[in-house]
Amino acid sequence: MRRTSRLFELIQMLRGARRPQTAADLAEKLEVCKRTIYRDVASLQAMGIPIQGEAGIGYVMQPGFELPPLMLSIDEVEAVVVALCLLQRTGDAGLKAAAETVRAKIQDVLPRSVSAPLYADSLYATPDGLGTTSNVDVTIVRRAVREEQKLRLDYRDRDGAMTRRIVRPIALIYDVEAHVIVAWCELRGAFRRFRGDRIRSCSSLPAWFQGEGDTLRLLWQAELGVRAGDWSSLGDRELPVGSLS
Known part of the structure; x- marks a missing residue:
């Protein structure tokens, strides 16, 4: 932290x-x-x-000390970010517009150090459902994305082979089938997505990639052909977040 x-x-x-x-x-x-x-x-x-x-x-x-009227923890801000993403599923244009207003108000009131998740574009929920099949404590993942801290994953790939990966997590996606970690994989030397239901263990490392997170996200988004923050352009097709590793 x-x-x-x-x-x-x-x-x-x-x-x-x-x-x-x-x-x-x-x-x-x-x-x-x-x-x-x-x-x-x-x-x-x-x-x-x-x-x-x-x-x-x-x-x-001492009694009487008060913080500003609106003061949220980073976890609470991240809850707001995911909730705003979930509003995309409603198809309600009015709610979508209101969500952007809420986002702007929070950005205006909270210090940048706390409201950073609103700017980072590092949390996303897909339009059609919410995955629950995950073996990962996503609190650890969110913190690693936020703090730009490396993770160690014991991961079973789609062919059933177990590998150990050191990754630089840049985004967490609440997908239809499972939570998905988007990261730069040091083993593969490329962006990869890791399904939560294929991860056997996930732990944070005493190693960081501080100052690189925003650049990595921009490179990842460029690979997808998606403008920063404009996830609606993906529609309801499968989110192409890089190769499944």
């Missing part, structure tokens, strides 16, 4: 807590070490966020 997102989550956790939160508790929830929590709390206090407490005792947020 990037530091900006982590600071926001830390504020949310302290605002909602009914008792002092220890650094150990906060570190476990945010999947970081206690030293990181100490540094983050000190940074927030320096920004004027009214956090009281100290190491070994716990931290509390």
